[in-house]
Amino acid sequence: MESKQHLYLVDGSAYIFRAYHRLPPLTDPQGTPVGAVYGYTTMLWKLAEDLNKADGPTHLAVILDKASTSFRNELYDQYKAHRPPPPEDLVPQFPLIRDATRAFSLACIEEEGVEADDIIASYARAATRQGWDVTIVSSDKDLMQLVGKCAEPHDGVEGGCIDMLDTMKNQRIDVAEVIEKFGVPPEKVGDVLALMGDSVDNVPGVFGVGPKTASKLIQDYGDLDSALAAAPSMKKGKLQERLIEHADLARLSKELVTLKEDCALPVPLDDFKLTAIPPEPLAAFLSRHGFTSLLKRLDGGHGSPERATQLNPSKPVTMGVTPVEGAARQSLPDWPAPDLDSYTCLTTVAQLDAWIARASDARVVAIDTETSALDAMRADLAGISLALGPNDACYIPLGHGGSDMFAERPTQVPLNEALQRLKPLLESDAVLKVGQNIKYDINVLARHGITVAPVDDTMIISFCLDAGRQAEGIGGGHGMDELSERHLNHKTLTFKEICGTGKKAIPFGEVPLDRATRYAAEDADVTWRLHSLLRPRLPQESGTRIYERVDRPLIPVVAQMERHGIKVDREKLAGLSRQFAETISALECEIFGLCGQEFTIGSPKQLGDILFDKMGYKGGRKGKSGQYSTDQAILENLAAQGAEVANKVLEWRQLTKLRSTYTEALQAAINPTTGRVHTSYSLVGAQTGRLSSTDPNLQNIPIRTEIGRQIRDCFVAEPGNVLLSADYSQIELRLAAHMADVPPLKQAFAKGEDIHARTAMEMFGTVDRDTRGRAKTINFAILYGISRWGLAGRLGTSADEAQAMIDRYFDRFPGIQRYIVSTLELVRERGYSETLFGRKTWFPRINAKSQAERQGSERAAINAPIQGTSADIIKRAMARMGPALTAAGLNEVRMLLQVHDELVFELPEGDVAAAAPVIERVMAEAALPAVSLDVPLGVEIGSGQSWGAAH
DNA sequence: GGCCGAACGTA
DNA sequence: GTACGTTCGGCCC
Numbered sequence: 001m002e003s004k005q006h007l008y009l010v011d012g013s014a015y016i017f018r019a020y021h022r023l024p025p026l027t028d029p030q031g032t033p034v035g036a037v038y039g040y041t042t043m044l045w046k047l048a049e050d051l052n053k054a055d056g057p058t059h060l061a062v063i064l065d066k067a068s069t070s071f072r073n074e075l076y077d078q079y080k081a082h083r084p085p086p087p088e089d090l091v092p093q094f095p096l097i098r099d100a101t102r103a104f105s106l107a108c109i110e111e112e113g114v115e116a117d118d119i120i121a122s123y124a125r126a127a128t129r130q131g132w133d134v135t136i137v138s139s140d141k142d143l144m145q146l147v148g149k150c151a152e153p154h155d156g157v158e159g160g161c162i163d164m165l166d167t168m169k170n171q172r173i174d175v176a177e178v179i180e181k182f183g184v185p186p187e188k189v190g191d192v193l194a195l196m197g198d199s200v201d202n203v204p205g206v207f208g209v210g211p212k213t214a215s216k217l218i219q220d221y222g223d224l225d226s227a228l229a230a231a232p233s234m235k236k237g238k239l240q241e242r243l244i245e246h247a248d249l250a251r252l253s254k255e256l257v258t259l260k261e262d263c264a265l266p267v268p269l270d271d272f273k274l275t276a277i278p279p280e281p282l283a284a285f286l287s288r289h290g291f292t293s294l295l296k297r298l299d300g301g302h303g304s305p306e307r308a309t310q311l312n313p314s315k316p317v318t319m320g321v322t323p324v325e326g327a328a329r330q331s332l333p334d335w336p337a338p339d340l341d342s343y344t345c346l347t348t349v350a351q352l353d354a355w356i357a358r359a360s361d362a363r364v365v366a367i368d369t370e371t372s373a374l375d376a377m378r379a380d381l382a383g384i385s386l387a388l389g390p391n392d393a394c395y396i397p398l399g400h401g402g403s404d405m406f407a408e409r410p411t412q413v414p415l416n417e418a419l420q421r422l423k424p425l426l427e428s429d430a431v432l433k434v435g436q437n438i439k440y441d442i443n444v445l446a447r448h449g450i451t452v453a454p455v456d457d458t459m460i461i462s463f464c465l466d467a468g469r470q471a472e473g474i475g476g477g478h479g480m481d482e483l484s485e486r487h488l489n490h491k492t493l494t495f496k497e498i499c500g501t502g503k504k505a506i507p508f509g510e511v512p513l514d515r516a517t518r519y520a521a522e523d524a525d526v527t528w529r530l531h532s533l534l535r536p537r538l539p540q541e542s543g544t545r546i547y548e549r550v551d552r553p554l555i556p557v558v559a560q561m562e563r564h565g566i567k568v569d570r571e572k573l574a575g576l577s578r579q580f581a582e583t584i585s586a587l588e589c590e591i592f593g594l595c596g597q598e599f600t601i602g603s604p605k606q607l608g609d610i611l612f613d614k615m616g617y618k619g620g621r622k623g624k625s626g627q628y629s630t631d632q633a634i635l636e637n638l639a640a641q642g643a644e645v646a647n648k649v650l651e652w653r654q655l656t657k658l659r660s661t662y663t664e665a666l667q668a669a670i671n672p673t674t675g676r677v678h679t680s681y682s683l684v685g686a687q688t689g690r691l692s693s694t695d696p697n698l699q700n701i702p703i704r705t706e707i708g709r710q711i712r713d714c715f716v717a718e719p720g721n722v723l724l725s726a727d728y729s730q731i732e733l734r735l736a737a738h739m740a741d742v743p744p745l746k747q748a749f750a751k752g753e754d755i756h757a758r759t760a761m762e763m764f765g766t767v768d769r770d771t772r773g774r775a776k777t778i779n780f781a782i783l784y785g786i787s788r789w790g791l792a793g794r795l796g797t798s799a800d801e802a803q804a805m806i807d808r809y810f811d812r813f814p815g816i817q818r819y820i821v822s823t824l825e826l827v828r829e830r831g832y833s834e835t836l837f838g839r840k841t842w843f844p845r846i847n848a849k850s851q852a853e854r855q856g857s858e859r860a861a862i863n864a865p866i867q868g869t870s871a872d873i874i875k876r877a878m879a880r881m882g883p884a885l886t887a888a889g890l891n892e893v894r895m896l897l898q899v900h901d902e903l904v905f906e907l908p909e910g911d912v913a914a915a916a917p918v919i920e921r922v923m924a925e926a927a928l929p930a931v932s933l934d935v936p937l938g939v940e941i942g943s944g945q946s947w948g949a950a951h
Numbered sequence: 952g953g954c955c956g957a958a959c960g961t962a
Numbered sequence: 963g964t965a966c967g968t969t970c971g972g973c974c975c
Contacts, residue, residue, distance in 0.1 A: 600970095600971075602971065603971050603972080604970095604971080656969090656970090657968095657969080660969060661967095661968055661969060665968080665969090682966095685965095685966070685967090686966060687965080688964085688965060690965060690966075693966085694967065695967095696967090697966080697967045697968065699966075700966080700967065780963085780964090781963060783963090783964070784963040784964040785963060786963065787963055789963080790963035793963085794963080855963095856963095860963095860965085863963085864964080866964090867964065900965085
């Protein structure tokens with residue numbers, strides 16, 4: 001398996017300055033000061049340990065400053081002119097930094113006449129251009145200009161992206177952190193730096209302008225040039241004078257802080273490849289400088305940090321049975337408990353404006369919308385709550401009262417006025433909006449013309465960290481009430497307590513403002529707290545990659561799919577319903593006749609009693625509920641014995657299912673305003689990372705039977721448009737062939753062979769309908785975590801025969817057996833499985849005492865990496881689809897549905913020819929460049945007037 | 952009204 | 963044998 005390349009560029013010089021000031025003044029046995037060197041060594045150790053982790057390095061280089069002049073001195077002779085000499089006891093440590101780097105056998109770059117920052121920028125650019133991700137290990141603010149920079153795709157290579165890592169604070173620095181620090185996105189950091197200047201490097205900036213003012217100016221005017229140009233028309237005063245007077249210095253400063261990205265690269269990128277670190281030179285260095293604790297770790301029998309990682313000896317082994325280990329370790333910050341009386345209800349424009357002003361400075365704002373219903377496409381806005389910190393929260397009622405014509409509406413800021421004022425905040429690049437399931441809020445506000453961005457979602461962060469993590473008595477969900485209890489040890493007010501339940505329930509807009517404020521503002525407060533607890537765990541627990549690269553970008557994409565909805569043909573559905581109803585009545589008469597009595601056919605209990613007790617059919621099987629089972633397999637069995645009634649019941653069940661779940665429910669689901677059906681996707685619905693769909697579920701629309709297929713024909717395109725369906729063919733088997741490394745299966749996929757026929761040939765030496773069918777069953781059994789009993793049930797053989805088949809399969813495809821064994825070993829040791837893209841799924845019952853429970857977990861654990869990788873791939877395709885279509889000039893293609901391995905689009909008929917290849921390519925290449933699969937991903941595309949016709 | 956299990960629709 | 967959501971009957975309060 002070839003993972004995405006990830007280059008770490010260590011800003012060595014900057015690091016040792018900080019290490020020097022933060023660590024005690026140690027000396028080695030020879031009396032040389034080595035405090036900073038020790039700090040540096042432990043950092044390299046830790047980075048090397050992260051090799052093979054999802055976010056860890058595959059390549060690494062240390063970049064050092066070589067004291068000299070650079071092009072900046074030609075621009076400005078005072079550049080770095082007043083820099084004090086380094087402390088006396090730091091000077092002898094500089095050469096040791098080089099020694100330490102060599103001891104780790106790591107690349108070390110330093111160039112005369114070029115500053116380290118420029119070398120870093122140039123390497124970062126070169127690496128991202130060839131699709132590598134880059135992490136800059138530094139906390140230098142100049143380098144923050146590079147964060148989030150992604151190379152444009154070119155020549156079929158998707159560009160990589162840049163982030164930073166502050167190893168001292170153990171903090172990842174991504175776009176959100178940069179925005180938090182500077183109030184502007186990374187590409188504008190240079191403009192802020194140019195205004196504020198830098199006394200250490202002697203970048204002049206504009207006198208009297210500090211970080212706050214600089215940030216404010218860039219936020220207000222967009223960039224440096226615009227701010228300088230606008231200066232003459234600004235409010236008169238010191239600031240205005242200085243901006244005009246020092247405009248040239250500001251422009252010069254901009255040149256000084258701008259990084260040079262086209263330096264010559266002294267060593268090719270490939271030379272930075274990180275491999276096992278030879279222990280001998282490292283041991284020699286450690287012992288020479290008396291770093292005994294590190295020496296002990298090296299000698300701990302594991303040879304080198306790289307191997308130490310694989311065996312994980314320095315950390316306690318995380319067992320899945322410990323509930324929410326990460327959270328348990330975390331101590332609660334020093335926060336006051338949520339105080340419901342501390343929240344403010346904003347009812348005047350002045351109050352609202354004051355809050356918006358504070359929120360705009362806050363960088364991170366938790367937000368929650370309250371509505372009249374759960375359906376984001378129908379609900380009316382009742383109010384919005386915001387939180388800026390613990391117990392610093394408010395509620396803005398917007399739609400309270402009004403249902404009782406005679407009662408007085410409470411005082412509120414008028415809805416449109418409030419939204420108009422909130423819009424800049426909610427859309428500001430500089431303010432991160434945090435929500436719990438923020439897709440809901442995005443959709444509610446989108447209906448009011450507000451595009452909420454950028455966003456973070458505590459529910460999805462929790463999912464990326466803790467999917468599947470649960471133990472006895474502890475919920476494993478990601479709902480806010482649960483998260484609050486689990487992480488904050490705080491029980492929130494529940495919706496039921498506020499609005500009641502069932503018939504007595506009242507819409508949120510009818511809740512009195514004091515109670516509404518307590519509930520709504522608490523939700524925002526809790527969301528803010530959860531965010532500050534959970535978000536830092538992402539980099540610590542290698543969740544950043546899956547969150548930032550897969551799930552977070554998907555939020556606005558899925559939100560938009562939900563808003564688009566899909567058209568259904570109401571008349572056609574109604575017609576089917578009538579048709580089904582007639583057949584159902586006829587079947588009922590026949591069934592009652594055959595049974596000699598009327599009863600509730602839909603009651604398995606009554607049906608079982610009649611079939612097996614009264615009519616005396618054989619094959620009855622009572623389950624743990626003491627009730628006969630009457631499922632499909634049993635009834636088919638009865639039918640084979642000649643029980644006519646069994647077939648009638650099966651047909652009755654199919655039709656009643658189709659009528660109640662589909663033809664009737666879908667008509668009811670049509671949104672009266674849009675005339676379309678809007679499902680709701682859950683981004684945390686399946687432990688494996690798949691989406692799930694509810695209200696209505698559009699991921700289980702019938703297709704397998706001819707009669708069910710008619711329901712797909714009811715999903716249609718608007719006039720002049722068509723529906724286009726694109727689905728991955730056999731994606732999970734392809735992934736299994738890759739992940740388990742099965743050459744014959746990989747070859748078969750490469751050649752486009754019939755995979756089940758190929759399996760039949762390998763297994764039985766011959767291909768016919770029977771052997772191919774059996775091979776297909778076995779192939780699926782593998783994906784689901786095989787057991788002899790399960791396979792026997794499907795094949796209709798004995799468990800012994802099934803076992804013989806499994807043995808034969810493993811014999812032909814030994815990679816599969818190795819995959820199963822090694823996957824289970826890893827899950828038992830770490831407690832979780834991982835997809836090719838680093839998504840974790842926890843299995844707390846994998847070491848359970850009960851065999852049934854344990855084996856259940858084992859099957860799920862074998863399946864999760866395969867199903868989850870497939871889910872990651874289609875999610876990546878979805879996130880890239882919009883930009884790819886736009887780039888191709890296809891602005892009228894709308895992505896409507898996702899059904900696990902299928903995407904459904906609506907588009908003008910004339911766009912099909914142009915859109916199909918774009919869609920095909922985005923889907924087929926969705927794993928790249930993070931993962932390069934050994935098998936091609938086949939995509940099948942069809943289009944037509946209806947979903948049924950598109951298949 | 953609320954909850955559970957059986958059954959069955961999808962990938 | 964994996965992963966879901968919905969409907970229904972039956973039973974509880």
